[in-house]
Every structure is written in structure tokens, then in C-alpha cells.
Amino acid sequence: MDDGTFTDGVDxxxxxxxxxxxxxxxxxxxxxxxxxxxxxxxxxIRLMAAPHYDLHRLGFFFTPAPRHADLxxxxxxxxxxxxxxLLKAIDATPDPKVVIAVGAxxxxxxxxxxxxxxxxxxxxxxxxxxxxxxxxxxxxxxxGLLVAVGRLQERAQAITLDLxxxxxx
Amino acid sequence: xxxxxxxxxxxxxxxxxxxxxLAPLAGRGMGLRACAWLSGTAGLAAAGGGVLLAMHGSxxxxxxxxxxxxxxxxxxxxxxxxxxxLLGAVAVANGLYAPRYxxxxxxxxxxxxxxxxxxxxxxxxxxxxxVVAFLVAWETMALTCYLLILRHHERxxxxxxxLLFIALSEVGFALIVLxxxxxxxxxxxxxxxxxxxxxxxxxEAWRAAAYVLALVGFGFxxxxxxxHIWLPAAHPVAPxxxxxxxxxxxxxxxxxxxxxxxxxxxxGGPAWWGLxxxxxxxxxxxxxxxxxxxxxxxKRFLAFSSIENVGIILxxxxxxxxxxxxxxxxxxxxxxxxxxxHTVNHGVYKTLLFQEAGVIxxxxxxxxxxxxxxxxxxxxxxxxxxxxGTLAIAALPPFNxxxxxxxxxxxxxxxxxxxxxxxxxxxxVAGAAIALTGGLxxxxxxxxxxxxxxxxPRSQGAARxxxxxxxxxxxALLAAACAFLGVGAPLVLTGLDRVARSVTGRDxxxxxxxxxxxxxxxxxxxxxxxxxxxxxxxIGIMIxxxxxWLAGRxxxxxxxxxxxxxxxxxxxxxxxxxxxxxxxxxRVTFAALYQPxxxxxxxxxxxxxxxxxxxxxxxxxxxxxxxxxxPVVWLVDALARLARPxxxxxVNLYLxxxxxxxxxxxxVYAS
Amino acid sequence: MAFWxxxxxxxxxxxxxxxxxxxxxxxxxxxxxxxxHSSRLTDGLARGLAEACPAGALLVENDELVxxxxxxxxxxxxxxxxxxxxxxxxxFELATAERARLIKRVPIAGARR
Numbered sequence: 001m002d003d004g005t006f007t008d009g010v011d012x013x014x015x016x017x018x019x020x021x022x023x024x025x026x027x028x029x030x031x032x033x034x035x036x037x038x039x040x041x042x043x044x045i046r047l048m049a050a051p052h053y054d055l056h057r058l059g060f061f062f063t064p065a066p067r068h069a070d071l072x073x074x075x076x077x078x079x080x081x082x083x084x085x086l087l088k089a090i091d092a093t094p095d096p097k098v099v100i101a102v103g104a105x106x107x108x109x110x111x112x113x114x115x116x117x118x119x120x121x122x123x124x125x126x127x128x129x130x131x132x133x134x135x136x137x138x139x140x141x142x143x144g145l146l147v148a149v150g151r152l153q154e155r156a157q158a159i160t161l162d163l164x165x166x167x168x169x
Numbered sequence: 170x171x172x173x174x175x176x177x178x179x180x181x182x183x184x185x186x187x188x189x190x191l192a193p194l195a196g197r198g199m200g201l202r203a204c205a206w207l208s209g210t211a212g213l214a215a216a217g218g219g220v221l222l223a224m225h226g227s228x229x230x231x232x233x234x235x236x237x238x239x240x241x242x243x244x245x246x247x248x249x250x251x252x253x254x255l256l257g258a259v260a261v262a263n264g265l266y267a268p269r270y271x272x273x274x275x276x277x278x279x280x281x282x283x284x285x286x287x288x289x290x291x292x293x294x295x296x297x298x299x300v301v302a303f304l305v306a307w308e309t310m311a312l313t314c315y316l317l318i319l320r321h322h323e324r325x326x327x328x329x330x331x332l333l334f335i336a337l338s339e340v341g342f343a344l345i346v347l348x349x350x351x352x353x354x355x356x357x358x359x360x361x362x363x364x365x366x367x368x369x370x371x372x373e374a375w376r377a378a379a380y381v382l383a384l385v386g387f388g389f390x391x392x393x394x395x396x397h398i399w400l401p402a403a404h405p406v407a408p409x410x411x412x413x414x415x416x417x418x419x420x421x422x423x424x425x426x427x428x429x430x431x432x433x434x435x436x437g438g439p440a441w442w443g444l445x446x447x448x449x450x451x452x453x454x455x456x457x458x459x460x461x462x463x464x465x466x467x468k469r470f471l472a473f474s475s476i477e478n479v480g481i482i483l484x485x486x487x488x489x490x491x492x493x494x495x496x497x498x499x500x501x502x503x504x505x506x507x508x509x510x511h512t513v514n515h516g517v518y519k520t521l522l523f524q525e526a527g528v529i530x531x532x533x534x535x536x537x538x539x540x541x542x543x544x545x546x547x548x549x550x551x552x553x554x555x556x557x558g559t560l561a562i563a564a565l566p567p568f569n570x571x572x573x574x575x576x577x578x579x580x581x582x583x584x585x586x587x588x589x590x591x592x593x594x595x596x597x598v599a600g601a602a603i604a605l606t607g608g609l610x611x612x613x614x615x616x617x618x619x620x621x622x623x624x625x626p627r628s629q630g631a632a633r634x635x636x637x638x639x640x641x642x643x644x645a646l647l648a649a650a651c652a653f654l655g656v657g658a659p660l661v662l663t664g665l666d667r668v669a670r671s672v673t674g675r676d677x678x679x680x681x682x683x684x685x686x687x688x689x690x691x692x693x694x695x696x697x698x699x700x701x702x703x704x705x706x707x708i709g710i711m712i713x714x715x716x717x718w719l720a721g722r723x724x725x726x727x728x729x730x731x732x733x734x735x736x737x738x739x740x741x742x743x744x745x746x747x748x749x750x751x752x753x754x755x756r757v758t759f760a761a762l763y764q765p766x767x768x769x770x771x772x773x774x775x776x777x778x779x780x781x782x783x784x785x786x787x788x789x790x791x792x793x794x795x796x797x798x799x800p801v802v803w804l805v806d807a808l809a810r811l812a813r814p815x816x817x818x819x820v821n822l823y824l825x826x827x828x829x830x831x832x833x834x835x836x837v838y839a840s
Numbered sequence: 841m842a843f844w845x846x847x848x849x850x851x852x853x854x855x856x857x858x859x860x861x862x863x864x865x866x867x868x869x870x871x872x873x874x875x876x877h878s879s880r881l882t883d884g885l886a887r888g889l890a891e892a893c894p895a896g897a898l899l900v901e902n903d904e905l906v907x908x909x910x911x912x913x914x915x916x917x918x919x920x921x922x923x924x925x926x927x928x929x930x931x932f933e934l935a936t937a938e939r940a941r942l943i944k945r946v947p948i949a950g951a952r953r
Contacts, residue, residue, distance in 0.1 A: 054855050066733055085736030092733045107939070109895040109911030122939065131935045132942060134895070134913030137870050139858055144935035152859055156936035161907050161929060161944045164878045 015150055027059045028149065031069035033089045035121065036079030041103040044135040045073055053138040060145060066092040071148065074125070077105040078118035090125055098148045101127040102141065104134040170221065171229045177218030178245055178296060181257065184211025185289040192282035196275055202268045204281050208288065209264020215292065216257025223250035226667035230298060230362070241305075244298035244362060247671040248433055250664075251509045252295050252418075252425050255516040258650060259417045260288055263410040266524050266643030270410060270531070276320060283316035284411065287419075294422055299359045300349045307345065307422075311338040311390075314419055318407045330402040337399045341389030345426065348382035351375055352434060365434050376435055380442055383430035384449070391423025392476045393483065394453040395793045401460075404472035405536065409527020412468060416475040417520035421512050424482055431490055432505065432672050440494040440592055447487025447595070451602040453480030458609045459759055462616070462752045463789050467526045467536045470617055471519065474562065477606055478515040482508050484599050485577050488584075491596060493673070495587045502677050504580040506665045511573040513661075514561070514654060518570065521558040521647035524640070525551055529621065532634040538748035540628040541621035547634040550641055552622050557648040561655070563614040564607060567704035569654035574607060576688065579696055609755070616751045625742040658688060658700040756789075764790035868930065871914030873897075873907070875929035876922075879949040881905065885925060886948050889918045900948070909934055909942040 032045055048055040049062065063069055066089050074086065090099065101121040104110055107130050108120035118124055131144035146152040188208040194200025228246045245253075263284075271277045290313060293306035315338075318331040353359055355375050356367040368376070389396045400420070404412045431442065457477030464470040485508035493501035528551050529544065530536050545552040561568035564575075581603065584596030626632035654661055659682055670676045682688060687699040734740070756763060770784040856864050886905045890898040897911035898918065919926045936942055 052854050052856060053858075057855070084738045088731075088733075088736045091730050095728070104895055104911055104913050107910035107942075109897060109908070109913065112896070127939070129935055129937050130910055130939050130942065132873075132910045132912065133932070133934070134915075136934075137932060139856070139867065139870075140932045140934060142858060143933045146859060147935045147937070154936050154941070155931075155933050156909070156938075156941045159909075159929075159931050159934070159944070161873070161875045161909075162878045162946045163875050163927075164949075 027061050028070045028145075029061050029063040029068050030071045030073055030145075031063055031066050031089070031093070032073045032075065033086055035074060035076035035082040035086050035106075035124075036117065037076030037103065037105055041075040041105075041135045044138055045075075045102065045141060048138045048141055050138075053142060055142060055145070058142070058146070067094065069093050070097060071145070072097060072099045073102050074099060074121050074127070075102045075106055076121075077111040078121045078124050080116055080118060083124060086121075086124055098128045099125060100129045100131060100144055100148055102131045102133075102136060102144070104132060106130075107132055109134070170225050171227075174218050174221050174225060174245060175229050177214045177221070178253070178292070181211045181215035181218060182289055182292055184208070184214060185260075185285045185292070187211075189282045189285035189289065192285060193278050195271075195278040195281050196273055198273050201271060201273045201277065201281075204285075205264045205267040207264075208267075208281075208285055209261045211288075212257045212260025212262075212264055214257070216254050216261060218245075219250050219252070219254025219257055220664065222247055222253065223664035223668050226671050228362075228671070241302040242298035242360060243293075243296045243302065245296050246433075247668045248428065249295040249425065250668050251513050252421060253292065255421060255513050256288065256291055256295070256418055258517060258647070259414060259520050262520055262524065262643040262647050263414060264643075265646060266410050266413075266527075266640045269638060269640035270524075270527055271408070280317055280320045280408065280411070283313045284414065287313035287317060287414065291418060291422060295425065298361055300353050300361070300364075301359060303361070304342075304346060304349065308342060310419070310422065311335065311342065314338075314415065317411045317414075318403050320408050320411065321406065324406070327406040330399075330406045334399045334403045337389050337396065341386045341396070341423075344382045344386030344389075348379045348386060348430065351379040351382070361429075361434065365436065368435050373439075376438060377442070380430055380435055380438060381445075384427055384446060387423040387426035387430075388449070389423070390420065391427065391483070392420045392453075392479050393423075393449050394456045394476065394480070395797055397453070397457075397476050398791075398793055398798065400476055401464075401469045401472040404475075404523075405466055405468040409468075409523055409530065412471075412526075413520040413523035416472065416523055417516040420475060420479055421516055424479065424486075424508075424512055427483070428486060428505075428508075431486060437490065437493050440491050440589075443487045443490030443492075443494060444592065444595055445487070446490060447484050447599050450480045450483030450485075450487055451599045453477070454484060454606040455480070455602050455609075456762075458606045458613055459755070459762060460789075462609065462613050462755045463763065465538050465748055467529065467538055467617065467621070468523070470538075470613070471522055471526060474610070474613070475515070475519055477610065478511070478519070478562075481574070481577065481603060481606070482511050482515070484603055485511060485580070488581055488596055488599065491592060492580075492587070495589070495592065497586060498673060498675050499677050499680055500580060500583055500586065502669045502673050502675050503681065504577070505673065506662065506669050506677075506681070507573060507576040507580055509665050509668065510569075510661065511577065514569040514573050514651075517647055517650050517654065518558045518561040518568075521554070521644050521651070522562065524644045524647070525555045525558065528639045528644070529634075532636065532639055533628075534630040535628065538617070538620045541626070541631045542624045542628075542742060542745065543622075543626040543631060544634060545622040547626075547631070548636045548639070550636060551639065551644075554641070554644045554648045555618065555622070557651055558644075559614045559618040561651040563611045565611075567655050567700060567707055568651050569658070570651075572655055572658045572688070572700045574603075575698060577603065583695065612752075612755070616748055620746070620748045620751065624745045625740065627742045627745070627747075656701055656704040662688065762792075764792070766790060867932065870930075870932050871916065872928050872930050872932050873909050873912040873914060873934075874916075874918050874922075874926045875931075876905065876907075876946045877925050877927075878947050880925035881946065881948045883948055885922060889922055889926070892917050892921055903948050905946040905948055907944045907946060909944060910939060 032042060034042060047053065072089065072093060076082070078086070101107055106121040111117055111119055113119035113123070121127055129144055129148040131141060133140050136144070143152060147154055184207055188204050188211065191200065191204040191207060195204050222245060226247050228244055230242060230244045287310055290306050290309035294303060294310055297303035297306050315331055315335040318334055319327060321327055352364050355371040356364045358364060358367070385396070392400045404415060407415060427446070431446070454477050457473050457480055461470050461473035461477065464473060485504050489501045489504035489508065492504060526536065529541065532548055533541060535541065557568070561570045564570040578600060581596055581600035584593040584600070587593040587596065662681055663678070666676065666678050666681055680689065687697045689695070689697045756765065766788050768786040772781045886900050890900050894915065894917065895911045895913045897908045899906040919928060934942065
């Protein structure tokens, strides 16, 4: 289907994670991995725990240990010096896991590939969900998390940037 | 039985004399092995003799020579039994250790000759029956130990360390001679047994003087703080089996001397003797382990640990004397047994640790803890044996150190039974001090085992260490002995009880051992503990974790990944703790004692560190050398300078001296 | 303790009800990617906007302005330069499992003619 649902692989993962949080018997743990960002995306991620947004009410929690994580939030333009870190963190996280690339840097914006950086995270690891923004506001991040666990449908496909297209129809 | 014991002791003495005679052949490989085997076999005889003597429990006397001063009489008394057994055990272990540790050479030959003569003279000290024999044997022991410390005399610092050893030994010897002189002149005899029989006739002041002189004189040899400074100097420079012999046996001869005076010759005195001994012991224990924690050199660390353990033994002896003086001979005897037991235990595991320190030094080329690391992979058998020794000395079950320290605590905690509250409180304070040393010792030995054996190698020497050609049999035997002395404590305590009975006349067997292999501290309603059952239990309880592991292995898909290390690229040895940083909390807490001096040099004040290297040097203040010994040395030097004009070198002045003396003699005889 | 309780009661609950409920008032001020009036876009304007974009999110290709939402930082330079042809889209719920869905195409009206 082409109206915002998932491809097969992420589908299964999302179903599993959705089942977990829906029951509220298990919470979802998030671990952030910084591959060389300016740390503003990290600030916005941390801000999700503030009372204004409160991701805990949705069943998400932060953890410093990849062993306990279900979701990895990867920021930064995948600096080559952080390859070991990123690959080790992915390896240390047990399956099933979801990798979310957060921010314009991680999706390939601003910095291009050269001898010091890869440019985007999906050149190093397989990315399941992308959350654009610079930085993405905590609401955008919440939407990204809920999309990743299958509790919200995507809206990206339906967005159009041509304001005259609707009027011209 | 008596003949057998005497025969074994004489065989041991003959064996060591023979080994000393064989020593010149140690310039070649076979000669070295023959000398070591003879020495070890003699040690076996001595150990057997000591054990049988303890079980038998009565003395045997042998006289050699004639005349009043020229006679040497030897009495094999039960009090010496644990020490003789320990001497034998150390000799056996060193005999197994020497062929692989030493290289055949002229220096080794001289060393082995001195070592075997030291063994012989130590035996003579332990079986001496009169004052002259004791003093001659003591001096011979000191001189031969001086020679064996000088094994590597060409290296820097060795000569100075050996000189410090012999100088302090001589000062102690002078005090010992004075103590014996007081006893001999007051009782009009040179025989030790007769002195013991007549000791009660000596006036109180002379008895007190004799005991204090003996305490200080033998304290120099035992390594009591502040008389200890030769120990950390001499132990690192002697060869490993020499250091093992020094720490395992020689300092115990100092303890033997104090026990001889306190319990046998003077047969107890007022409570302040015991309190003084106990105070010295407690202070030695605490200061010994505190200084040990600051050491980077493995052998200096073990030397300070010996000082700590001698303090523990003296605390036991002092408390025993105090209880005896207060009319509680049962607890007093119990604490005497504890002190003797701890003596044997410490001899065994300290010898083991020094031998292993020698193995480490030869395998890696360094004794510096901050240059070792990861040896558990390179030297696996050494690591296991050293672990046994470390657990024993840190007083962890089921080994021997745990049993003797438990007994000491149980004895000290019964201080409330003494009517005089001040004395009782002092005893309990001593118990608290020993508890402090127990905790610090655990920290110290976790550091001394963990830094060299665990982690990554901190130097090339440690990374390339190999176990081929290193001695294993000697240390392994001692490790087995540690386990036996701990698990078989009821057997050992039966023997020590008979030894104590011959000294104090009381048999406390029923107040020491319960029928079912339990040890009780002299009162049935206080506490009880069975080392044998504890060992069985500890082995049996391993079923639980093994069972959990077998039952709980996860089924289903598993993926193995490395331990999460925060994603760093590679571990480097410099990321680890060093021995210095491991003991930093202690250094900070006890800074008032250590008075650390820190020198920091940097070329400029640029805080970013771009100015070049920064030099940091930190040292602790040696307060005894600086504030006690240096002023005494300065005083002696000043007095000598004052007296120097007498020896002016002018012949005329010397003729004047002769004339004046003749005049005086004439005047005196004429009147 | 009581002070914070009364302060909270006076101010009310500030936690957003997202994803349920009405959108909060302040979401209108969030920096969001641009939306274009394709009829007012000329070729020259489009190329100028593509040059000005610091993140490389705009590209002119085959008479279309290709907008990569993944690269857009929401800085607003194209909105300033483009005058009435460009305005803020107000879209901030952009997460997707398929990276390609973030690449949008806007026809350039100037080319239609």
C-alpha cells in the first residue's frame, strides 16, 4: 500500500514494538548515538523528557546501555572516526531493534561526503526511520518514535509542497 | 619418642652443616642441586622433629663440652617446637626453589654456604640451653644473614641495606646481652632452665628491666615499629629465597625471644608488660599496613606486610600476658596458642609470597607493580599459587590466616572479662586496631594481586613473561600447607595446646576444641567455629552457582557480541589503574601520617599544557628515619667528634697517657 | 511542597496531548520546510533559490524544483528570497520509513508555458 505504511522488514519490527507498548506491560528504551553532531539534536531529544512533551507518558524511556535499548536515535553526519562507535553500538543492541536517523545531518544535508565524514548515516548502517529537521522539534521526534513503533501512520507521502496543485485541480 | 626427636634435630643440624660444606660445589649445576636437596632434606627432618616435639610436649637436654663458660648446653623445649617446624618447612620450600631460581656460579656458592649456616645457627638459637650458646648462635645467625643479604653486593644500594641490617641487629644484640646479663647475675646461673626456675626470686625492678630490654632488643630483630627500618631496606635487595627466609623465619626468632622472656624465663609479670607489648604490636600492625599500601616495589610491600603481621603476633602475646596477669589463665593460654599459630601461618604464606615475587622478578625483569599486568595469562600456575597465598594472608576462609585471625579477635573481644575496666577497654581498642589492619590488608592485597596479575601488561617485560624454567614445586608445597593448616586447624591446635601446656602448665584442650572439629575461644558460651566444616561447606556450596548455570542457560537464538565498552576503538594499558592510583584514597585519608611531599615542575604556566612536559614527583615522608634515627646518629657523631682529640696521632701524647696510667696504678696499689 | 502544587494548579497542565487532541498553539511558530506556489515560480527564481539553500535541499531538474525534505533545515532563506512564491509549509510531522518519500517535486510554472 502506498499511503504511508511500511515495507516488510520494518513492518514486523513495528508490529512487535507496537504490541509491546500497547500492552504497557513493557516500556521502550531509547539510546542516543552521536556520530559527530553539533549536539542540538541531542538537546531536542533530551527535551522530550521535559514536562511539556513528556515521552514517558507514551512508554518511552532513555537508557545509557545499548544492551537494554530497543530504539537507537542516531544523530550527526556519520564522521568516519565514529564508525567504530556506531557499529559497536548497533552490534551491542539486541534484536529486535529500530534505528532512527535524526536531523538534517544524519539524512545527508549540509555536509557532503569527503575523507573525514560519510555524509549520511545510511551510508554506514541500515536506517529504519528518518526524522528530518534542524533540529527536529520534540513534537517531530515524538511523531518519529510513534511512527517507528507503529502507533501512528506516516504522513510524509501525503505531504505536498505545491500549494497551487490543489487549487489547480 | 624423645630419642627420635633428638635424632631428627641432630640430623637436621648435620644436614645443614653438610649442605654448607657442599656449597662450594654449587658453582656447577649438579652441585647446586645436591646442596639444595641436602638442605631440603635436613629441613624435612627439622619439620618432622618440630611436629613430633609439639605432639610429645616435654623437653630433652643435651650437653656438649665442659667447664662453666665453655659449655654449650642444648635444650629441645616444646616452646621452640612451632618455630623448629616452621624452620624446617621454610628450608624444604627453599630447597625445592633454589635449583631453578639460582644460576650456578661462585656468588651462588658463597650465598648457599651462608644460607645453610644461617639455617644451622637459627636451629641453634631455638635449641640453646644456656645463655652463652644462645648469644653465640644469635650472633652467628645475624652474621650469616648479613652475608646472604650481600649476595648481589655489586649492585647499588645493597651494601647500605646490609649495613643497616647488621647495625640494627648489633644494637638489638647489645640490649639482649644486657637482658640476659641481668637474669644471669640475679639468678647466678647460665642455664636457661635454671633461670626459669629461679626467676620468681628476682626483685621486681630487675625483672621489669630485663623484660623491657628483651622486648626492645628482640624487637629490633622482629621488626617492631619504630625498630623496623632495616626490613624494607634489606628485603628487596636479597635474593627471593633469602628474603623469604628473612621474613619467614628470622623475624620469628625475634618473636621467639620475646616469648621466651615473657612466658618461660620470667614466667609472667604485672599487666603493664602485656599492655606495653600489645600497644607496640597494635601500632606496628597499623603502621605496617599503612606504609605497605604506599609501596610500588613488590618486595618492599611484602616487607611492610611482615611488619604488620609481627604486630598482630605481638598483640596476641601482649593480650595473653595481660589476661594471665589478671588471673584469666585460660584466655591467656588461648591467646598464646593463637600467637604461635599466627607465627607459623605467617611464616608459611610469607615465604610463599616472597618466592613468587622472585619468580615474577625473574620472569618479567621488574618488581615495580606499575610495570606489571596481565600475568595471569602469561604465568598461570604462578597466578594460582599466588592467589592461594594472597587469600591466606588477607585472612579469607578456608585458609590458615582466617582461622588464626578469627581466634585473635575472639580472644581480644573477651576483654570485658577483666575486672579493671581501663585494661579491658585497652584490650578492646587493640582489637579495633587489628580490625583496621585487617580491612587495610584486604585492600592492600587486592592491589598487590590485582595490579600485577589482572588487566593488561603495562610494560614489555610483563608482556613477554614466561613460566618455563621457573620454580613451581616449592611455592606449590607451601600453598598446600596453607590449605592444610587452615582446614586441619583442629590437628594443629591440638599440638599447639600441648606446647602451651608445657609453658603455662595449663591444658585447655576442652576449652579449645569441641568434639565436632570446632574451635571455641576458651569459653563455651562465647562463640564457635569449625574451619574443617567451613571448607567442606564452601566446596559444597559451589553446587548452587553450577546448578543455576546448568538450568538457566537460555534456549533459542542467541547472538554473541563483545562486552559493551562505550565504543572505544582499542584498550590501552595506560587506561588502567596503577598501583599508585589504587591506593590514592588511603593516601588522602591518612595524609597527616604520610606527610606526602609533592614536587611539580612545568616550564611555563600555560594551562593548556602546550609548554612541554610537566614533571610530577610525590614521595611520603619517612618519619622514623628523619625524626628518630637521624637525630640519634647525629648525636653519636657529635660525641665521636668530641672524643676524637684523644686519638691525636701524636706519639708524645700517647706516652703521656702511659705515664699517667702507670702513676695512677702505682698510687692505687700503694694505698 | 504546597507552593509548587498551587503554582501548578494556577498555570494548568502544560503537557501537550500529542498525538491526541487539538494541536497546540505554539506549533504554528515552529521552523518548517518551505511550500511553493508553482504558478509564481520562474526558472530563474528557482535556480536562485537552489543556489541560496545552504543545506543543498533545493535542486532544479527537468523543469521541476526538487525539494529534499530530509536535507531542509527550516532556515527560511528561500522564503525570504522567494517573496510571495515561497512560504512556510507548517508541516513538522515528516518522519518516514522510506527515505525516498521525503523528496518532493514542484513543477516550475515558467516552464509550463
